Amino acid sequence: MSEKIRIGIVGYGNLGRGVALALWQNPDMELVGIFTRRAPADIDAPDASTPVLPVDGLTDRRDDIDVLILCGGSKEDLPEQGPALAAHFSTVDSFDTHARIPEYFEAVDGPARAAGTTALISGGWDPGMFSINRLYGEALLPDGETYTFWGKGLSQGHSDAVRRVPGVAGGVQYTVPSDVAVDAVRSGSRPELSTREKHRRECYVVLADGADAAEVEQAIVTMPHYFADYDTEVHFISAAELGRDHGAMPHGGFVIRSGTTGAGNAQVVEYRLQLQSNPEFTASVLVAYARAVHRLNRRGQVGAVTVLDVPPVLLSPKSPETLRAELL
Amino acid sequence: MSEKIRIGIVGYGNLGRGVALALWQNPDMELVGIFTRRAPADIDAPDASTPVLPVDGLTDRRDDIDVLILCGGSKEDLPEQGPALAAHFSTVDSFDTHARIPEYFEAVDGPARAAGTTALISGGWDPGMFSINRLYGEALLPDGETYTFWGKGLSQGHSDAVRRVPGVAGGVQYTVPSDVAVDAVRSGSRPELSTREKHRRECYVVLADGADAAEVEQAIVTMPHYFADYDTEVHFISAAELGRDHGAMPHGGFVIRSGTTGAGNAQVVEYRLQLQSNPEFTASVLVAYARAVHRLNRRGQVGAVTVLDVPPVLLSPKSPETLRAELL
Numbered sequence: 001m002s003e004k005i006r007i008g009i010v011g012y013g014n015l016g017r018g019v020a021l022a023l024w025q026n027p028d029m030e031l032v033g034i035f036t037r038r039a040p041a042d043i044d045a046p047d048a049s050t051p052v053l054p055v056d057g058l059t060d061r062r063d064d065i066d067v068l069i070l071c072g073g074s075k076e077d078l079p080e081q082g083p084a085l086a087a088h089f090s091t092v093d094s095f096d097t098h099a100r101i102p103e104y105f106e107a108v109d110g111p112a113r114a115a116g117t118t119a120l121i122s123g124g125w126d127p128g129m130f131s132i133n134r135l136y137g138e139a140l141l142p143d144g145e146t147y148t149f150w151g152k153g154l155s156q157g158h159s160d161a162v163r164r165v166p167g168v169a170g171g172v173q174y175t176v177p178s179d180v181a182v183d184a185v186r187s188g189s190r191p192e193l194s195t196r197e198k199h200r201r202e203c204y205v206v207l208a209d210g211a212d213a214a215e216v217e218q219a220i221v222t223m224p225h226y227f228a229d230y231d232t233e234v235h236f237i238s239a240a241e242l243g244r245d246h247g248a249m250p251h252g253g254f255v256i257r258s259g260t261t262g263a264g265n266a267q268v269v270e271y272r273l274q275l276q277s278n279p280e281f282t283a284s285v286l287v288a289y290a291r292a293v294h295r296l297n298r299r300g301q302v303g304a305v306t307v308l309d310v311p312p313v314l315l316s317p318k319s320p321e322t323l324r325a326e327l328l
Numbered sequence: 329m330s331e332k333i334r335i336g337i338v339g340y341g342n343l344g345r346g347v348a349l350a351l352w353q354n355p356d357m358e359l360v361g362i363f364t365r366r367a368p369a370d371i372d373a374p375d376a377s378t379p380v381l382p383v384d385g386l387t388d389r390r391d392d393i394d395v396l397i398l399c400g401g402s403k404e405d406l407p408e409q410g411p412a413l414a415a416h417f418s419t420v421d422s423f424d425t426h427a428r429i430p431e432y433f434e435a436v437d438g439p440a441r442a443a444g445t446t447a448l449i450s451g452g453w454d455p456g457m458f459s460i461n462r463l464y465g466e467a468l469l470p471d472g473e474t475y476t477f478w479g480k481g482l483s484q485g486h487s488d489a490v491r492r493v494p495g496v497a498g499g500v501q502y503t504v505p506s507d508v509a510v511d512a513v514r515s516g517s518r519p520e521l522s523t524r525e526k527h528r529r530e531c532y533v534v535l536a537d538g539a540d541a542a543e544v545e546q547a548i549v550t551m552p553h554y555f556a557d558y559d560t561e562v563h564f565i566s567a568a569e570l571g572r573d574h575g576a577m578p579h580g581g582f583v584i585r586s587g588t589t590g591a592g593n594a595q596v597v598e599y600r601l602q603l604q605s606n607p608e609f610t611a612s613v614l615v616a617y618a619r620a621v622h623r624l625n626r627r628g629q630v631g632a633v634t635v636l637d638v639p640p641v642l643l644s645p646k647s648p649e650t651l652r653a654e655l656l
Contacts (some may be wrong), residue, residue: 026470095569130639135643135655138644139616139643139645155576186602261353261608263349265605267602268600269601271598273596275596276593278515280589280590284468308652308655309641309648317467322428323636324430
């Protein structure tokens with residue numbers, strides 16, 4: 001057995017905690033430390049032996065860490081941390097502001113190339129595994145359409161939007177794909193589907209004292225961008241019910257490529273995720289890609305990369321010989 | 329636009345015909361010729377302008393062909409053609425005798441390395457896309473089980489076995505996955521499933537004149553290896569019905585990884601194919617991997633490779649920049 005891959009975690013929310021848990025399932029990797037901007041004493045580390053340290057001293061640890069897994073947010077943390085840390089370490093992150101990925105790629109690529117590090121951006125499932133499956137779908141079936149459905153799952157952005165409505169004391173939002181739409185796509189008929197036909201939205205809302213339920217419901221279902229284009233259900237529940245029934249973070253979805261080959265034969269390829277914990281699955285993806293990043297860096301492939309650039313074989317702890325014998 | 333990738337097809341049965349059709353859907357590639365051991369005049373070429381030539385003269389065409397797609401069978405053709413042709417050309421094939429893949433890999437690797445060619449073996453969907461998904465599944469969810477279901481689909485091997493039974497004038501066999509078993513796996517419960525619980529087998533049989541239906545049925549359902557371990561249905565039909573209703577070659581299946589992360593969260597990843605034409609889909613996979621093989625060879629990655637070694641980005645005709653902007 002070769003030496004373990006030494007991992008550092010930067011940022012310790014739901015995703016960082018998921019990475020720590022995932023590392024326990026991967027005996028070829030070890031957690032060197034958790035690096036945080038908060039007071040280290042405030043961090044509930046996964047076990048007593050894991051050092052929790054201020055992020056400020058991180059660049060002194062270059063010789064102790066093979067790959068940093070960046071678990072901060074795409075809005076505030078990664079645009080600054082990604083380029084800065086890629087100048088010192090090989091990194092993996094889950095930058096997921098889709099429209100800004102090309103710009104973020106360039107921002108990370110320069111420092112990584114200059115430093116000889118390898119920085120994988122936008123890992124996870126969407127972007128991430130869903131992106132890989134979109135690519136396979138269109139490369140294998142050039143005459144076709146790609147459909148993405150999300151859910152059933154808790155949407156953080158839409159839950160935040162619900163909670164900003166006056167009169168709302170708490171709440172969550174689930175994105176729910178339409179069974180009718182999914183079945184139509186699976187049939188190979190290549191339907192044209194409107195936004196409203198693909199997904200509906202379910203909100204579970206705790207009213208503030210004295211708030212008017214009808215007014216709150218109206219404010220939610222007519223909210224532009226978030227809800228106006230969808231069929232939205234609003235269910236009012238108690239704070240106790242919210243805590244009891246809506247604390248989990250399930251998610252998932254489908255990427256379906258429906259194509260035609262030869263003389264009109266329908267071919268349908270589907271990739272589906274059903275996740276009881278969205279952050280723990282995202283974390284598991286980041287950990288597997290940390291292994292790949294370490295290997296890419298040893299091969300001399302430096303600079304920014306994405307999941308689209310990574311040969312599947314590099315994700316596994318097993319040897320190529322074993323994988324050929326077991327999986328082909 | 330750079331120059332087109334020049335493709336040769338070796339062997340022209342259902343798979344070779346599928347490759348010719350798939351090449352029309354990929355404008356960055358062109359078909360240089362079909363090479364056959366049969367009399368070229370006997371080949372029903374996809375269009376009048378495609379040269380059909382004897383395979384014997386193939387090695388004189390090294391300067392005209394970038395990648396050969398080998399469409400022969402795994403039993404008779406590829407064990408000989410794969411190593412021999414990899415000594416002159418970059419190649420893609422669909423060698424699918426699972427147990428002999430490691431040995432075939434070695435047989436192709438030596439001549440390919442010596443010649444500086446790149447030879448992708450065992451492309452298609454199983455082995456192939458299913459293998460990739462088994463790898464992603466176990467790498468992302470180390471604590472888990474992988475399940476493969478095949479069908480509903482026409483099995484060539486089992487159809488041949490049916491046709492060898494005395495008293496059978498013609499017939500086909502469909503492998504059918506059990507909905508109950510698939511649903512149990514999708515639930516995340518990680519069931520243990522016997523061979524009989526996972527699939528059943530449906531045979532459509534034309535009796536020879538004077539044959540006894542009960543005897544034929546008994547001979548089929550008790551046949552060791554092929555049918556004895558399954559629930560098998562035998563339907564007797566006319567030769568006209570066989571020709572009318574059972575001429576297509578549908579297939580497909582599921583690779584499902586059911587795993588657990590963190591404190592017991594079930595995570596289920598599913599990859600599913602529903603194919604109206606098995607050979608045309610396999611052909612489409614081989615064509616996309618021919619593009620990748622050409623690029624790997626230009627990068628200097630020579631020798632035998634499999635789909636597990638190929639970065640997804642190399643399969644697409646689009647640039648990495650475009651793919652990042654569109655798919656991530």
